[in-house]
Amino acid sequence: MTVTERGSVSTLATYVEAYEPDIDRxxxxxxxxxxxxxxxxxxxxxxxxxxxLLLVGVLKGAFVVMADxxxxxxxxxxxxxxxxxxxGAATKTSGVVRxxxxxxxxxEGLDVLxxxxxxxxxxxxxxxxxxxxxxxxxxxxxxxxxxKEGIQQVNLDIRYTGFEIPNEFVVGYGLxxxxxxxxxxxxxxxxxxxxxxx
Ligand code: IMP
Ligand code: MG
Numbered sequence: 001m002t003v004t005e006r007g008s009v010s011t012l013a014t015y016v017e018a019y020e021p022d023i024d025r026x027x028x029x030x031x032x033x034x035x036x037x038x039x040x041x042x043x044x045x046x047x048x049x050x051x052x053l054l055l056v057g058v059l060k061g062a063f064v065v066m067a068d069x070x071x072x073x074x075x076x077x078x079x080x081x082x083x084x085x086x087x088g089a090a091t092k093t094s095g096v097v098r099x100x101x102x103x104x105x106x107x108e109g110l111d112v113l114x115x116x117x118x119x120x121x122x123x124x125x126x127x128x129x130x131x132x133x134x135x136x137x138x139x140x141x142x143x144x145x146x147x148k149e150g151i152q153q154v155n156l157d158i159r160y161t162g163f164e165i166p167n168e169f170v171v172g173y174g175l176x177x178x179x180x181x182x183x184x185x186x187x188x189x190x191x192x193x194x195x196x197x198x
Contacts, residue, residue: 013185014184014186022193022194024188024189027165027168027188027189028165033068036163044069044073044143045072051138053110054078055069055077055078055079055115056081056082056113056115057081057082057114058083058084058116059083060174061117061118061174065116082101084097085097085098097127107136107137108135111138111139112137112139112140112141113143114142116142117173118144118146118147118175119142121154122154125142125156142156142160145163146170148167149167168189169190171184171188172185172186173187175187
């Protein structure tokens, strides 16, 4: 796979030499991600005109999606972040969610759009939505860049979805394995050896 096929977006790094031995294949290129976010941003711009939009990001994975998606939204908006416990270096979901950092905003009367990197089992999101709904926002919706096909354990209404991907562990564009790979501008799978070394 050449640097060009991975996709380059202006001056973003598309080639991180130290990651190379661990990368298996690129599922979604940088250009495909940006084109999709532009579409999602356009829909959001239409849907939220005249409202008080608050983007809520779930750290850490969502920070990259959030930064780019927000710049495709042609409306005033505000940002807030939450941190919840994840499953560390493990690649399986535990269903256990703990709030490590709460929002700064009072949500009452705000149009809240939760921005997620990936919806896997959906357990994290389900918990968060229930928690946020209790704070009386004017509206509550979700934008997720990725959604794993067929394995959602819970029924979730995701208003804006970027890509459906196969049930494989992916990294890049905010998504990590053992905290690495978040700075790749594309979404990729890892070689089995990458997990063995962690
Ligand atoms: P869920 O609760 O199973 O939907 O997973 C929620 C979180 O797990 C996501 O926000 C990610 O941080 C992480 N996660 C799930 N699948 C992947 C993956 O394929 N790569 C990296 N992180 C993942
Ligand atoms: Mg993670």
